Each structure stands twice: as structure tokens, then as C-alpha cells.
Amino acid sequence: MTLAPNVYDAEPIPEAARAEIDQLLKSGDLFRYTAPEDAPVSLLEAEFAEMMGAKYALAVASCSAALFLSLKALALPRDAKVLIPAFTFAAVPSAVVHADCKPVLVDVQDNYRVDMADFEAKLAGDIKAVIISHMRGHTSDMDAIMALCDAAGVPVIEDAAHSLGTQWHGRKIGTIGKIGCFSFQSYKMLNAGEGGILITDDADLIARAVIMSGAYEHNWKKHKAPHGDNTSALQDAFARWQNQLPLYNTRLSNLSAAVIRPQLGELERRVNDGLKNHDYVADKLNQSPWIDVPPPLSAETRAPDSIQFNLVGMSDTDTVAFQEAAKVRGVSVQVFGMSTDNARAFWNWHFIDGQGELPQTRAMLMRACDTRLPVRLQKPDLDFIADALVAAAQDVKTGSSKTSAA
Numbered sequence: 001m002t003l004a005p006n007v008y009d010a011e012p013i014p015e016a017a018r019a020e021i022d023q024l025l026k027s028g029d030l031f032r033y034t035a036p037e038d039a040p041v042s043l044l045e046a047e048f049a050e051m052m053g054a055k056y057a058l059a060v061a062s063c064s065a066a067l068f069l070s071l072k073a074l075a076l077p078r079d080a081k082v083l084i085p086a087f088t089f090a091a092v093p094s095a096v097v098h099a100d101c102k103p104v105l106v107d108v109q110d111n112y113r114v115d116m117a118d119f120e121a122k123l124a125g126d127i128k129a130v131i132i133s134h135m136r137g138h139t140s141d142m143d144a145i146m147a148l149c150d151a152a153g154v155p156v157i158e159d160a161a162h163s164l165g166t167q168w169h170g171r172k173i174g175t176i177g178k179i180g181c182f183s184f185q186s187y188k189m190l191n192a193g194e195g196g197i198l199i200t201d202d203a204d205l206i207a208r209a210v211i212m213s214g215a216y217e218h219n220w221k222k223h224k225a226p227h228g229d230n231t232s233a234l235q236d237a238f239a240r241w242q243n244q245l246p247l248y249n250t251r252l253s254n255l256s257a258a259v260i261r262p263q264l265g266e267l268e269r270r271v272n273d274g275l276k277n278h279d280y281v282a283d284k285l286n287q288s289p290w291i292d293v294p295p296p297l298s299a300e301t302r303a304p305d306s307i308q309f310n311l312v313g314m315s316d317t318d319t320v321a322f323q324e325a326a327k328v329r330g331v332s333v334q335v336f337g338m339s340t341d342n343a344r345a346f347w348n349w350h351f352i353d354g355q356g357e358l359p360q361t362r363a364m365l366m367r368a369c370d371t372r373l374p375v376r377l378q379k380p381d382l383d384f385i386a387d388a389l390v391a392a393a394q395d396v397k398t399g400s401s402k403t404s405a406a
């Protein structure tokens with residue numbers, strides 16, 4: 001009998017991290033600004049920017065901090081309206097509130113992507129910035145979003161926390177908007193426990209974000225200019241903002257950078273394995289008449305480490321029963337809208353003003369299932385998960401395979 005795969009354990013951190021961490025423990029040099037140059041955090045920023053093809057990167061304490069600093073770097077006026085998808089993690093409206101702005105929720109379709117008709121209508125309502133959360137790595141129509149936002153002169157921040165490695169027409173997600181933000185929290189593609197990074201090509205934005213992240217006095221001098229860049233754009237921007245901005249001190253530690261850097265070389269493999277695993281399970285799930293895995297958009301090459309699917313022809317009672325039946329069969333499924341206090345259900349965000357009903361997003365959340373699919377899983381694990389989910393739906397709708405669950 002195959003045991004239910006453990007979907008919570010992370011991959012081990014590459015062995016190469018050990019020597020660097022050992023060195024840091026010996027020297028005690030954990031603060032990014034102690035060394036005169038080439039601290040692990042600075043090297044991570046340079047390597048990440050180069051990998052993404054972006055000019056500048058700033059590593060910070062979390063993706064939430066990156067989103068907050070992005071909004072602050074845009075110098076939005078107090079109470080500026082920021083458009084965000086109604087399907088995202090609670091940290092996103094939280095970052096907007098933290099930046100003294102007002103989140104406006106845009107409806108999401110049952111394929112987890114922004115509803116472009118609602119987006120266009122709401123963008124016209126005095127929106128000052130847009131955050132697109134590529135939630136669970138699902139990419140919304142970035143061509144349409146950028147065309148509308150460029151025409152309206154509204155900056156786009158990409159929340160690519162869970163989308164590192166995804167491509168749109170072959171372009172890296174996170175490099176399409178003005179700023180891209182990523183997470184190094186343990187459930188993301190690169191795992192440091194905690195951490196985040198933002199990227200941009202805009203010297204003024206990065207200078208503002210760097211200073212506000214906690215580069216007090218002249219610590220900004222330790223931020224590297226892009227490789228081969230011999231203009232003074234970055235230095236000029238830092239000089240312009242010296243002493244002009246508050247310090248929010250949300251930096252990354254050298255220890256975290258030492259954990260992340262050796263994982264950069266693993267990313268391509270993780271992305272390839274994750275996509276292969278996802279599509280294998282998706283094909284099996286789509287055999288079930290009661291399960292639908294929405295296809296990617298045509299421009300999108302995904303980088304999933306989990307799978308989302310919708311239950312079809314199931315009532316609320318069936319949906320709860322499906323979750324239970326999957327659990328009995330050893331697979332944990334979360335229906336976003338069904339679990340108490342789910343942080344991805346917009347009606348639980350009581351800290352923001354009422355947003356109206358958003359019935360389309362609500363209906364999606366009541367049937368959309370979330371199952372972890374770590375990229376390290378092997379074919380027997382994938383078969384176990386897919387077969388359990390298909391059988392669980394069968395249990396609920398026909399009762400026919402109930403006995404085989406024992």
C-alpha cells in the first residue's frame with residue numbers, strides 16, 4: 001500500500017549554504033550593511049536582478065514588505081485607491097492599508113484570473129495604482145491589463161510572491177509591471193523561511209524603496225548599480241532622496257540571503273518539475289466529471305507548486321463531503337471559501353471597508369479547491385493524490401467507491 005505523500009516538508013536547503021552560514025556564524029556578520037561591500041544580501045540582489053533581467057533588486061523581510069514599499073515608493077497620496085484582485089492573500093489588502101491607501105477589489109473569474117470587464121470598469125474610478133496578484137501562480141491577462149493601465153497612466157505592481165518562474169509570452173512574470181514583488185516564505189519556490197524581494201528598472205523607485213527599507217545615512221552606497229551600468233542614474237536618485245523619507249526598517253538578514261543564494265541554481269529544475277507534476281495530475285483530475293482544472297491562458301507558461309481545481313455539479317454539502325472524503329483518503333484539500341477564517345476569502349478581511357458583494361468571486365471561492373503539490377513529489381505520490389481526489393468526488397456523487405476507502 002502506498003502511504004499518503006507528505007506535502008508539507010520542504011526540499012532540503014542545498015549543501016552549499018552550509019559553508020557560507022558557518023562563515024557568518026564565525027564572524028557574527030549578520031547585518032547587511034556591516035561589511036564594506038559584497039554582503040550576502042547585496043550579492044543576492046545582484047544575482048536575482050540578473051536572473052530576472054531587471055536593473056535593480058531590493059531584498060527585504062517579506063513579500064508583504066516589498067508590496068508596502070512599492071506603494072510607498074510610488075509616492076501615492078494618502079487614501080489613494082489601489083485596485084487589487086478579490087482573490088488574493090490577506091497580506092495584499094493589508095499592505096495597501098499599511099501604506100495608507102484604500103484597496104478596491106476587482107472580481108475574479110472561475111479560472112482564478114482577474115475579470116477584465118470589472119477591471120476596466122473599476123480602473124476608471126480614480127484608481128492610482130494596481131496590484132496584480134498572480135494568485136497561486138495563475139496569470140491574469142497581462143496584455144489587456146498593461147494596455148489599460150498604460151493608457152490611464154496607472155502604475156502596475158506585480159505580486160509575484162507565488163509566481164517565480166512563470167512566463168507570459170516568454171517574458172518573466174514580475175518584469176512586466178513597473179515593480180515585481182516575490183516571496184521567500186517556505187511555501188514558495190525559493191525558501192528562506194521568510195523574506196522577499198522587489199525588482200524594477202526605475203532608478204528613482206528603487207532609490208526610494210532602498211532608503212525606506214532602512215538604508216539609513218549613506219548605507220545606500222552599498223547597493224550595487226546594475227552590471228555594466230556606468231550612468232549615474234542610481235547615485236543621482238539616492239542623492240535626491242537623502243533625508244527625505246521615513247525609514248521602515250524591513251531589511252533582510254545575511255543569514256537568509258545565504259540560505260537563498262544556492263537555491264537560485266535550483267529554480268529551473270523546480271519550475272520544470274512543478275509544471276510537469278501539475279499537468280500530470282491535472283490530466284487525471286480532468287477525467288472526473290465532477291472536477292475541472294482550468295487551463296492556463298495561451299500566453300502563459302506556469303510554474304506551479306500546488307494545484308487548484310473547481311468542483312462541478314456539487315452543492316455546499318457535497319463540497320464539504322468531498323473535503324472529508326479526500327481527507328479519509330489521505331489528501332488534504334482546502335476549499336478557499338469553506339474553511340473558517342480563510343485568509344484568501346475576501347469576506348474575512350474585516351479590516352478594509354465594505355466592498356459590495358462580488359458574487360462571481362464568492363461563487364468561485366465556494367467551489368475552488370487547493371491542494372499542495374510540492375515539486376519534489378514523484379509519480380507514485382502524484383498518482384496517489386490524483387486517484388484519491390477522483391475517488392473522493394466519486395464517493396460523494398455516487399457513493400460507489402466508498403467501500404474501497406477503508
Ligand SMILES: *Cc1c(COP(=O)(O)O)cnc(C)c1O
Nearest residue numbers: 062063064089091161162183185
Ligand atoms: C505568500 C504570498 C504573499 C505574502 O508573502 P510573504 O513573503 O509571506 O509576505 C503575498 N501574495 C501572494 C499571492 C502570496 O502567495
